[in-house]
Amino acid sequence: DPETTPEGFLTLLHPEDRGPVGQAINRAIIDGVPYESEFRVPHRDGSIRWIRGIGKVVFDEQGKPLRMIGINQDITGQKNSDVQLRQSHRQIRALAGRLINAQETERRRISRELHDDLNQRVATLALAISRLKRKLTAQPEIMADLNALYDQTNDLSDDIRQLSHQLHPVALEHLGLAGALQGYISEFEKETGIPTSFSARIRRDKIPFEISVCLYRIALEALRNIARHSQAKSAAVVLEEDDQVLQMSVVDSGIGFEVETGRRGSGLGLLSAQERVNLLQGTFDVVSTPTKGTKLTATIPLR
């Protein structure tokens, strides 16, 4: 019966597992530590069972190993569900990444459509109105209406341009990450009345666009969260380049929140920030202390 000696027992195992299990048995014999291992046992029908063994070596009075006692438990079901779980986790990750890229592509398309097509047509409309105004200078009531129409058309054009820029931040391409953030933060302060400081220490002048977009979107989300949830009196955004990484933190002095609960909630903000950072092999940290405030840190390798 091969199971009565360690060598015989090992021949029953999957060849790749013989080494590690043999070592575990040796440690139990030589060091007297408990034996523990997981291994595969191929069956005659070609199927493979996963077994988890625990036990110990029994020694005689002279300290000579007599035999091993313990139990072997079939853990095949658990192993298979572990593998499946890891696989679906990978699939979800990949899906999240594709969704973020698709969202960015779609935003760019709509942004271009708004800017190049819709806005052109509104501009043409404004021109037609101003031509009419020139023809109708002698009719004061019509003039007033036309002036109002002209102003509305210009406002419409401004709104379309602004929407287009929010969807696809051209400022990022023109001003770079620091410039675009500075611009957004000035707007944010005006709109919310929350004083927000900004500092950027970046050495290189060209940051890859996908990194800029990632950090820009995260900063916008973090600032929106500050305005919506934090009740903070002040905030700060810090952008730093350091040892081949670009790091951005967004800090507020607000009410803080329970991070695990916040991440598990129905919101998409923190979740998509995490996924954006994952796409670039970076890390995303949220530290929040109730009544003290919140700090988000995104770190992206520059390569």
Ligand SMILES: Nc1ncnc2c1ncn2[C@@H]1O[C@H](COP(=O)(O)OP(=O)(O)O)[C@@H](O)[C@H]1O
């Ligand atoms: N700066 C912050 N201060 C306080 N609470 C915050 C802050 N940022 C996020 N939270 C909490 O975390 C939750 C999740 O945020 P998020 O994922 O952006 O979703 P949403 O903003 O849509 O609720 C928020 O609902 C809020 O409770």
Ligand SMILES: [Mg+2]
């Ligand atoms: Mg949010």
